[in-house]
Amino acid sequence: MKLIAKTLTGLExxxxxxxxxxxxxxxxxxxxxxxxxxDLELLxxxxxxxxxxxxxxxxxxxxxxxxxxxxxxxAKEIDWTExxxxxxxxxxxxxxxxxxxxxxxxxxxKVKDAIADRFREIYGRRPNVxxxxxxxxxxxxxxxxxxxxxxxxxxxxLHQRGYKVESLEAPLSEVLAAGIxxxxxFTTKKHFFDPMCGSGTLLTEALMININMxxxxxxxxxxxxxxxxxKERLWKDxxxxxxxxxVQPSIIFSxxxxxxxxxxxxxxxxxILPYGNDVAIVKKDFFKIESCNENPFIIMNPPYDIxxxxxxxxxxxxxxxxxxxxxxxxxxxxxxxxxxxALKQFGLKPSKKIKMMNGKLDAELRHFSIx
Numbered sequence: 131m132k133l134i135a136k137t138l139t140g141l142e143x144x145x146x147x148x149x150x151x152x153x154x155x156x157x158x159x160x161x162x163x164x165x166x167x168x169d170l171e172l173l174x175x176x177x178x179x180x181x182x183x184x185x186x187x188x189x190x191x192x193x194x195x196x197x198x199x200x201x202x203x204x205a206k207e208i209d210w211t212e213x214x215x216x217x218x219x220x221x222x223x224x225x226x227x228x229x230x231x232x233x234x235x236x237x238x239x240k241v242k243d244a245i246a247d248r249f250r251e252i253y254g255r256r257p258n259v260x261x262x263x264x265x266x267x268x269x270x271x272x273x274x275x276x277x278x279x280x281x282x283x284x285x286x287x288l289h290q291r292g293y294k295v296e297s298l299e300a301p302l303s304e305v306l307a308a309g310i311x312x313x314x315x316f317t318t319k320k321h322f323f324d325p326m327c328g329s330g331t332l333l334t335e336a337l338m339i340n341i342n343m344x345x346x347x348x349x350x351x352x353x354x355x356x357x358x359x360x361k362e363r364l365w366k367d368x369x370x371x372x373x374x375x376x377v378q379p380s381i382i383f384s385x386x387x388x389x390x391x392x393x394x395x396x397x398x399x400x401x402i403l404p405y406g407n408d409v410a411i412v413k414k415d416f417f418k419i420e421s422c423n424e425n426p427f428i429i430m431n432p433p434y435d436i437x438x439x440x441x442x443x444x445x446x447x448x449x450x451x452x453x454x455x456x457x458x459x460x461x462x463x464x465x466x467x468x469x470x471x472a473l474k475q476f477g478l479k480p481s482k483k484i485k486m487m488n489g490k491l492d493a494e495l496r497h498f499s500i501x
């Protein structure tokens with residue numbers, strides 16, 4: 131099978147390394163995705179183990195279509211009964227960048243009709259559409275006149291790990307957090323400290339990486355469980371093996387936040403995970419910490435929201451840089467932010483800059499070696 135793991139801008143290389151680790155073959159990096167070959171077992175493993183994948187698709191067919199009629203005709207030629215039953219429901223997601231096909235909703239409508247008409251010719255009836263919780267979810271991607279049709283094996287986005295019970299406003303995506311962490315090399319460190327932990331996404335993802343816990347081990351459902359070829363015994367074996375692979379942490383994790391609500395949320399989310407209750411989380415203003423050089427690895431995602439005026443946010447970031455220099459040396463500090471202007475005023479020269487995206491915002495992960 132040709133598989134496509136979708137991801138966020140800037141995480142393609144990290145994802146390709148994850149895919150190689152679980153056994154993917156013929157790996158190819160494309161924009162916001164990685165294409166690779168694998169069987170049904172690897173498909174299940176990809177959904178369970180890939181930390182930086184948003185969803186995993188199975189390629190069905192690729193063809194050229196110069197108009198809506200050709201799109202309908204070629205889509206109808208596909209044997210859709212191979213992927214779901216008449217009694218089941220389906221939905222269609224579209225991603226269109228084309229001068230020929232200008233309306234993604236109309237593309238979805240044409241393919242929906244092609245699927246329905248194919249079923250009606252065979253069974254005399256058409257299956258129902260369910261956009262909320264379909265049994266089969268198809269992805270239609272059109273670039274110019276090239277049409278790629280795939281089947282979504284994940285269902286809901288893979289960032290929904292199943293462990294987050296408490297959240298704050300605008301939390302960091304779990305997929306993005308994992309991508310940030312896998313770029314830092316934190317696994318070689320002895321201490322891990324997040325002084326602005328928010329709801330604890332960086333801490334929870336880091337803990338799971340360190341104890342070798344599959345990111346989606348706590349999820350109850352994936353799209354492939356609705357398929358006619360779903361192998362329940364194979365899935366249970368893969369999941370049991372992942373559970374057995376969990377090890378004790380080799381890193382001391384700790385975090386703090388100025389917000390009592392954030393501290394409560396982080397503790398609650400960590401408590402769901404193995405060894406999560408061993409992580410020390412305290413209510414503390416970062417700028418009032420007397421010394422943090424006992425934590426030589428520091429990572430943070432400081433606030434950069436529009437509620438603060440630009441000059442205030444710049445001064446805030448400069449204050450963080452001053453604090454790191456004065457009270458945290460020596461340390462490795464990693465700062466992720468969607469306010470690149472503020473990052474430039476940090477007062478420290480970065481040894482590494484990695485471009486990323488946080489939603490639709492340009493963002494950067496910067497590394498500062500402080501002596």
